[in-house]
Amino acid sequence: MKKKLVLIGNGMAGVRCIEQVIKLNPNKFEIIIFGSEPHPNYNRIMLSSVLAGDAEMKDIVINDWDWYKENNISFYPGETVVSIDTSKQTISSDKNRTIGYDEVIIATGSLPFMLPIPGADKEGVIAFRDIKDCESMVDASKKYKKAIVIGGGLLGLEAARGLLNLKMDVTVVHIASYLMERQLDETAARMLQRELEGQGMRFLLEKNSDSVIGRKRVSALRFKDGSEEPADLIVMAVGIKPNIEVAKLAGVGINRGIVVNDMLETDIPHVYAVGECAEHRGVAYGLVAPLYDQGAVLARNLCGIEGETYQGSILSTKLKISGVDVFSAGQFTDDASTRSVRVQDDFTGIYKKVLIREGKIVGAVLFGDNTDSSYLFKLIRTGEDVTGREKTIVLGESGGTKAGGTSVAEMPDDEQICGCNGVSKGTIVRAIKERGLNSVEGVRACTKASGGCGTCKPVVAEILKYVLGDEAAEEKSGICTCTELGRDEIVAAIRSMELSTSKEVRNVLDWKNPEGCSKCRPALNYYLGMARPEEHTDERESRFVNERNHANIQKDGTYSVVPRIYGGVTSPKELKRIAEVAEKYDVPLVKITGGQRLDLFGVKKEDLPSMWEDLDMPSGYAYGKALRTVKTCVGSTFCRFGTQDAMGMGIQLEKKFERLNTPAKVKMAVSGCPRNCAEATIKDVGVVAVDNGWEIYVAGNGGAKVRESDLLVKVKTDEEVMEYSAAYLQYYRENANYNERTAPWVERVGLDTIKSALETPEQRKALVERIDHALSLLVDPWKEAVEEKTVRSLYEAIPVPVSVQS
Amino acid sequence: MERIIVARVDDIPMLRGRSVMAGGIEIALFRLSNGDIKAIENSCPHKQGKLSEGIVCDNHVFCPLHDWKINVSDGMVQSPDEGCVHTFDVEVDSTTGEIAILLEDRLREIGA
Ligand code: SRM
């Protein structure tokens, strides 16, 4: 039986802990989550952005409904846990549900502190804590004009900014003599106030609220000094208190928060607490970073994995108001034992103060320029000795980077760069600085940024440049972390030493990992096959799954099947056969692809060979670094504008180059006239018919980074189209990096290089001969799998009769 | 403790993986270059990718879906990713080439 793990509170800290538990050991627990709010887990921090109109509700969901399902979590949204019986190990909810637990985590967060003044219960007096509050503010802004925010701290100012965006008049009432007195010194706070006044916010400082005036709904706020300020809406943002209700009832030890030790355990076995409701070494935190740390420690504890215990956190805060950079960390007011470095520039509105005690930075306040915040925060956390460098840390070094003023420099640190893996600019910058990285690959290895869809690579490269200066991209690096050698050196070695297996290459060239990695193994296999087609035997174990199995793996481990449909031209007979196969194998989805053919999705691996046998069509290579499709338009066969037989040309090209191994996938298209209905000018090779011949375009791409192709040459005959395409493709095969598509390749080497390599008939003839030779060695892989027993058996379940001995 | 024969060494080409079922659990078998056979749960801790389809290097397999690197001996995910998969004890009969998985009772329950 799996153990039952119950989480009370579907908020940021608790769910983060559950995420970690699932990561560490997906099968250990049956997980049950209760959340008072009727929403899936969302990013509370971003409520400020939602209010300000910079994000929508859907943008801030961290784990959507599917996540709970996918991880088999029983989730009870809108249900509050009202009691825990720690002796019977059960919890009960307000919907009379009682559930037993083996371990229970209390993560109930905190409650907004409401000033206990007369009238505070009137309509129109709210807090700023959850989605509901956000909605109330948006509603109020539609009907009313005048808002007061009580509290000039982070939360209050962010609420006020949001209300300004909602077109309300906003007054911030604050009890202290300057804003954010818990994070800023007076100088920074005054600068902040001036900036926000410029944005239209009004401030009433040193004002002590006395009572809320109004009939049913609030109409004004009265202060202790007798003055009044009219208001239709009052938002109280004066602080939070740990939500310890359930814990207290259950007899769990509490102080201000639920008292936990370094393992996040309470004083009752099997009961844990994380997040704002917990109090660790006398501190109840109110920011997510420490809560995430707590979650990670608790997850390890629950999974029985040893690791660091929770030692408390140093905090840093930033104000999330666009156009206002405020950062504060550690100690921010001077005392007898500190010395400080300060910069104040009232003209550009910049203030920086760094506090130093005994050579170590103990705190910092930044206003107007947060560029150095992650760096300073690192120094504070690590307690590195900065003696002798005090001034450069504040004044120098980064001075250089600021001058550039590039767009990455202006990006806030928390801006997400890699959407796939959720990596922020700050994380990348820190990884570059702390680990001395100098390549995009290095950044990917350490932070995962650009490891997903890859569209953020250019931004990562820019960040590298911005952090390191121009030395960044120039750094020559090997094809993977197993070697320092680049492609050209490797291919040269293969040719000169006549190597024919990748094992030889790795031995001879002193690979760091004797068996390579998932990057170099397929690359070496390609280079060997390209340079020594006769001598090298394709190494299936070095092929990526799709190319090994000749089908595209899906997220659930099934495969997709795309048969070759030359030029996108099919027949009723062929369509019927595909339909019959789809029915016979109960294919869950049949789709027309973007490449003018049909895709059968969701096929089980063991069904592949028999399906291919029944289809009796060649592989469409929709999975391979090979020729994919040749898209065509109808051309002169039917179209009134067509000048040439585009379909015929496309089919001829596809029949000629199918199965060809290339550095990256190759797509082609043929259009029958310059209206270009086959989109030939965004293909690796595009052919466009003109009045008395064809134009051949190369290096187009319609994918992540769209690139319009370049005209390579204009020719008269069909034979010339075949000759140039063949010569071009072979030159690409012989010169591009593995995994480099034609578009970036041509950008890198230049179109002129390619034109001159294909200039003379002799040059072209030699290239064509080599490609013809390579093509002559290839067989259809589906047919091979159907006919060769040894290949076929690897798709099927192992026939050994299972025997069990107890 | 149960001993379940699931395959023969010849069923797995060098440096390849294969999936087998034992006690209701899907297990990935790997044949390493030194001849060892390793058995781990056939489900990547990231998004349940089938590890049996990954590229095998030394003592590791790279998940076919998003390239996480996992040690096939101790089941630990390598940095920068985190997590682990179950590993299973394996016995290979050197005369028959039969591969047996030793299944602890505790694990059988998870699968069932
Ligand atoms: C099936 C199809 C989508 C569809 O339903 O229409 C498709 C599906 C996939 N594409 Fe595509 N692409 C498909 C047409 C396209 C097109 C349109 C086209 O070919 O006309 C493009 C843009 C054109 C281009 O490539 O220049 C396209 C640009 C990409 C890219 C970005 C490539 C780039 O260089 O930027 C990737 C990612 C990659 O290759 O790294 C990609 C990757 C993928 C993969 C293979 C992702 C993966 O690795 O698993 C998808 C497989 C889905 C699956 O579950 O099997 N697919 N993909 C299309 C198959 C066409 C075919 O018949 O072979």
Ligand SMILES: Cc1cc2nc3c(=O)[nH]c(=O)nc-3n(C[C@H](O)[C@H](O)[C@H](O)COP(=O)(O)OP(=O)(O)OC[C@H]3O[C@@H](n4cnc5c(N)ncnc54)[C@H](O)[C@@H]3O)c2cc1C
């Ligand atoms: C507008 C706003 C902006 C913020 N900005 C920042 C920022 O920039 N940086 C930063 O670090 N932090 C910020 N914070 C603070 C941050 O959001 C909190 O520190 C964090 O959400 C706390 O996480 P938690 O899991 O402890 O509590 P929560 O996220 O509040 O989760 C607790 C959940 O438990 C539920 N619950 C309570 N009792 C029960 C019960 N008995 N049964 C079932 N469910 C229950 C609650 O409804 C709630 O959904 C901000 C907060 C707000 C409101």
Ligand code: SF4
């Ligand atoms: S089919 Fe292509 S565009 Fe669609 S999700 Fe997959 S990779 Fe992305």
Ligand code: FES
């Ligand atoms: S599922 Fe294995 S890496 Fe994503």
